[in-house]
Amino acid sequence: MTMTREAKFARVVVELADTLVAGFDVVELLTVLADSCVEILDVGAAGLMLVSPDGSLRVMASSSEAMRLLELFELQAQEGPCLDCYRSGRRVVNQDLEAGNGRWPRFSSEALAAGFHSVHALPMRLRGTVIGALNLFHVEPGEMQQADIDSAQALADVATIAILQHRAALEAQVLNEQLHHALNSRVVIEQAKGIIADRQHLNMEQAFSTLRSYARSHNRPLTEAAEAVNDGSLSPSSFDHPPAKARSY
Amino acid sequence: MVDGDRRSRVLGLLIGSGDNPLCASRLCEVCAQVTGMSGAGIMLMSGDVPRGSLCTTDKVSDLIEQLQFLLGEGPCVDAYHQDWPVLEPDLANPQSSRWPAFAGQAAEAGVRAVFGFPLQVGSVRLGALNLYRDRPGPLTDDQHADALVLSDLVAQSVLVLQATAQPGALAAELEEGADLHFTVHQASGMVSVQLGVSVGQALIRLRAYAFSNGIPLSEVAESVITRTLRFAATGDGSYN
Numbered sequence: 358m359t360m361t362r363e364a365k366f367a368r369v370v371v372e373l374a375d376t377l378v379a380g381f382d383v384v385e386l387l388t389v390l391a392d393s394c395v396e397i398l399d400v401g402a403a404g405l406m407l408v409s410p411d412g413s414l415r416v417m418a419s420s421s422e423a424m425r426l427l428e429l430f431e432l433q434a435q436e437g438p439c440l441d442c443y444r445s446g447r448r449v450v451n452q453d454l455e456a457g458n459g460r461w462p463r464f465s466s467e468a469l470a471a472g473f474h475s476v477h478a479l480p481m482r483l484r485g486t487v488i489g490a491l492n493l494f495h496v497e498p499g500e501m502q503q504a505d506i507d508s509a510q511a512l513a514d515v516a517t518i519a520i521l522q523h524r525a526a527l528e529a530q531v532l533n534e535q536l537h538h539a540l541n542s543r544v545v546i547e548q549a550k551g552i553i554a555d556r557q558h559l560n561m562e563q564a565f566s567t568l569r570s571y572a573r574s575h576n577r578p579l580t581e582a583a584e585a586v587n588d589g590s591l592s593p594s595s596f597d598h599p600p601a602k603a604r605s606y
Numbered sequence: 607m608v609d610g611d612r613r614s615r616v617l618g619l620l621i622g623s624g625d626n627p628l629c630a631s632r633l634c635e636v637c638a639q640v641t642g643m644s645g646a647g648i649m650l651m652s653g654d655v656p657r658g659s660l661c662t663t664d665k666v667s668d669l670i671e672q673l674q675f676l677l678g679e680g681p682c683v684d685a686y687h688q689d690w691p692v693l694e695p696d697l698a699n700p701q702s703s704r705w706p707a708f709a710g711q712a713a714e715a716g717v718r719a720v721f722g723f724p725l726q727v728g729s730v731r732l733g734a735l736n737l738y739r740d741r742p743g744p745l746t747d748d749q750h751a752d753a754l755v756l757s758d759l760v761a762q763s764v765l766v767l768q769a770t771a772q773p774g775a776l777a778a779e780l781e782e783g784a785d786l787h788f789t790v791h792q793a794s795g796m797v798s799v800q801l802g803v804s805v806g807q808a809l810i811r812l813r814a815y816a817f818s819n820g821i822p823l824s825e826v827a828e829s830v831i832t833r834t835l836r837f838a839a840t841g842d843g844s845y846n
Contacts, residue, residue, distance in 0.1 A: 525728075526727075526728040526729070526730070529727040529728055529730045529762075529765055530728075530729075530730050532765040532768050532769055533727070533730045533731075533732060533765060535768060535771070535773070535774075536650075536732070536764070536765070536768045536776070536780075537652045537653075538774065539768075539771065539774060539775055539776040540650065540652055540657050540658070540776060540786065541652065541653075542774060543776065543786065543788065544657075544786075544788075544791050547788045547789075547791035547792045547795070548791045548792070548794055548795040548798075548805045549795060550792050550795060551791065551792040551793060551794060551795020551796040551797075551798070551799075551805075551831075552795040552796070552798060552799055552805070553795075554792070554795070554796060554831075555795065555796040555799040555800060556799055561792055561831065580774075587795070587804075587805055
């Protein structure tokens with residue numbers, strides 16, 4: 358029994374959601390998306406490009422590993438429907454490649470040579486943020502139906518939300534690590550101040566300036582020097598003599 | 607109330623106005639105000655132990671934080687480890703004696719109901735929000751829902767505030783008004799020299815001394831730093 362298109366679409370959405378649980382992998386999610394477009398939308402090939410931190414578009418997934426197709430995606434870092442779509446944040450659909458030579462001369466001739474006749478690019482966008490584009494290729498000339506465009510856009514939207522949420526989670530993790538790192542280094546430094554203060558009969562302020570001038574003159578990060586004091590590998594007695602006001606606590 | 611409304615109402619209170627920007631101390635005030643509690647505190651945890659308190663609204667909530675730092679037990683510690691709200695609606699007559707040392711001292715200070723909510727963003731865990739009330743009784747459904755929204759927004763706010771900090775440093779907005787027990791760590795360093803033990807073991811000795819003598823840990827630390835209290839390798843600490 359063949360599945361209806363709606364049933365296929367529903368299954369793809371579930372499959373996409375399934376990649377969001379433990380072990381989320383952006384490339385896997387986008388590969389599912391590219392393969393699904395070929396399967397349900399009757400397009401010849403599909404691929405996804407995401408913008409990299411340096412601002413250029415990079416191929417992230419493709420429905421086929423054929424070199425010719427991959428080169429078509431790579432070309433679009435310079436020119437092509439994906440770049441136009443990414444820059445404008447708008448759909449670029451039903452581009453007849455025979456007629457589109459003027460707009461993307463190199464891309465169009467390569468795509469025609471690969472056997473494609475029309476091309477579409479849909480933005481991966483959430484509100485104001487555009488993170489890339491979904492690229493669809495048709496072998497036959499002719500217009501893509503609005504219902505197909507809407508279905509492809511819906512799948513791209515699911516993937517976009519997943520990627521942005523994943524990025525937010527990573528960002529939270531990085532900030533949390535920074536927070537804990539900052540807290541821990543303060544604790545280590547305070548402990549080292551205490552050790553130096555007791556060993557050298559100094560107050561906390563003097564102990565800190567002693568530690569800091571040691572770290573500076575030996576080009577060691579303050580936290581690292583403090584850790585060395587705490588684990589006993591660096592003895593406070595090797596520090597320079599503190600300022601004259603010692604023992605004024 | 608619809609959850610979205612709850613969120614935007616709390617968010618409005620947290621963000622505040624231009625001359626009253628987001629800061630750690632207001633996080634606690636908003637938490638107590640929205641849930642109608644006697645007080646609130648925000649505990650940071652790191653390496654599975656209480657690291658310090660970002661803010662407290664009053665003396666009693668400060669004591670709740672101090673006791674948990676001293677004893678390593680209490681509603682925030684449990685909420686953090688269990689990833690789940692920890693509710694004790696009647697601290698003076700608890701159903702189970704889960705915090706033998708904490709419960710007695712907190713109840714003595716007037717805490718009758720105490721609640722801990724984990725602070726997390728996704729899988730990232732930061733600490734716990736502590737709410738207390740001076741009379742017993744459970745949270746209403748509305749208060750419980752507010753506390754969940756608050757703990758979510760507080761966790762995100764802490765990260766947003768930290769995002770402004772210099773690399774390796776703690777954001778000034780977080781440090782202001784926080785009690786991160788720096789003097790206790792200084793005292794640990796001193797006691798580690800006096801006893802010839804690691805700083806970790808020295809902290810344990812300081813805690814034991816504070817607990818068995820009924821003196822706040824911060825006061826014990828102050829006495830060590832001002833050299834009125836010394837620990838000797840034999841016996842307990844002794845005052846000079």
